[in-house]
Amino acid sequence: MGQTTAVPNDMQSWWMPFTANRQFKANPRLLVGAKGMYYTTHDGRQVIDGSAGLWCVNAGHCREPIVQAIQKQAAEMDFAPTFQMGHPKAFEFAARLAHLAPGDLNHVFFANSGSEAVDTALKIAIAYHRARGEGARTRLIGRERGYHGVGFGGISVGGIVSNRKVFGPMLAGVDHLPHTHSLKDMAFSKGLPEWGAHLADDLERIVALHDASTIAAVIVEPVAGSTGVLPPPKGYLQKLRAICDKHGILLIFDEVITGFGRTGKAFGAETFGVIPDMMTTAKGLTNAAVPAAAVFTRKHVHEAFMQGPEHMIELFHGYTYSAHALACAAGLATLDLYRDEGIFENAAALSGYWEDAVHSLKGMRNVIDIRNIGIMAAVELAPREGAPTKRGYDAFVQCFEQGLMCRLTGDTLALSPPLILTKAHIDEIFGILTKVLKEVD
Ligand SMILES: Cc1ncc(COP(=O)(O)O)c(C=O)c1O
Secondary structure, X not given: OOOOOOOOOOOOOOOOOOOOHHHHHHOOOOEEEEEEOEEEEOOOOEEEEOOHHHHOOOOOEOOHHHHHHHHHHHHHOOOOOOOOOOOHHHHHHHHHHHXXXXXXXXEEXXXXXXXXXXXXXXXXXHHHHHHOOOOOOOEEEEEOOOOOOOOHHHHHHOOOHHHOOOOOOOOOOEEEEOOOOOHHHHOOOOOOXXXXXXXXXXXXXXXXXXOHHHEEEEEEOOOEOOOOOEOOOXXXXXXXXXXXXXXXXXXXXXXXXXXXXXXXXXXXXXXXXOOOOEEEEOHHHHOOOOOOEEEEEOHHHHHHHOOOOOOOOOOXXXXXXXXXXXXXXXXXHHHHHHHHOOHHHHHHHHHHHHHHHHHOOOOOOOEEEEEEEOOEEEEEEOOEXXXXXXXXXXXXXXXXXXOEEOEEEOOEEEEOOOOOOOHHHHHHHHHXXXXXXXXXX
16 A cells, blocks of 8 residues: 545535546545556555546556656747647647548647547538538438537437437437447457448438438447447448448548557557548547647548638637647657557557457356457446446446456446556456456346
């Protein structure tokens, strides 16, 4: 046990996000420090970070070069407006990102969160068609079980019921593809499931219903993350790409989780060999050290806007903190680390060991599915009779108490540790999880 840190006296004022506030405050889990692969809790325990924070700290915690870059930037220039002004690091960061991205995803629009990136991409999609004289293309197609953040755009195309049902009618003109998971047809698949490519054909049904001339874009996560890690069926993304091409519909990949090495390459687009028209990213963009997001667009999307009188603003959109100086400094230092330490390559090299480790849980009590790709995985537990999500919650709390932080969604435990991990870390993560699964009834 290390040093302990006092629990705050008043925990009522902070209305916590995506948290069972009353339950949490009765038995708080407080984190007070982080280094590399580990968090330190307020009572001085070391907890291995099995979820890279929230799928975002890909290079590990409190990395010295990132810390220094942020400190230096904060002292040099804290903030610079980016409406009709600029600063060199924003251009440098965008250029480095464009270089990293596959194909001609060469233009980068900065925002501050995944949710903002998604809203930005959806707006660009609609405005793109209008700029090309197809202003009737306003419909947006998402997917059941999809997570695209919590803005009205994101929840409209998103497909997680509890994130939508209490927030009214949301955006008009949205439709959804079916999700790609079927326990019956693909349980315990290793990597990409063999079954399910045909589910992309549903886009043809949606096109037939609404007519292609009304549809602006399709947005999907290459691997659905927050709903519990659903890798795409083999050939599914290729089919979506082909149908979008056939009908002039933009394809957006939401790579907020899959971006920056999570699947073993810089982006899911590369891992799966499909280039979208736009890509939304956040999280690993700055190793989550400063909030930031980036929307990548292909050349044709950007060019559609670069028309008309040159003194005119081409896109009436942006955020006060777009390309924030601290974010750009942190992002540049992060990209250096990814490159210099071969962090994506480490993820790729360990993905086989990771797959074997997670699938070794097959056959344990209550485990009804295991899914994995790159360095992400999910272990789905059978819900308790009459108490869905309770078994998962108990396992999640037990994991934390025994030294493993993971994510919980329903009765599914999700794992996505920092990509600097070693085989010993993988053994530690699954050692704790195995013990917990034996204990939780
Ligand atoms: C695929 C995807 N899109 C968007 C978001 C929203 O990001 P943020 O929480 O930064 O708004 C998330 C967050 O987990 C995500 O996983």
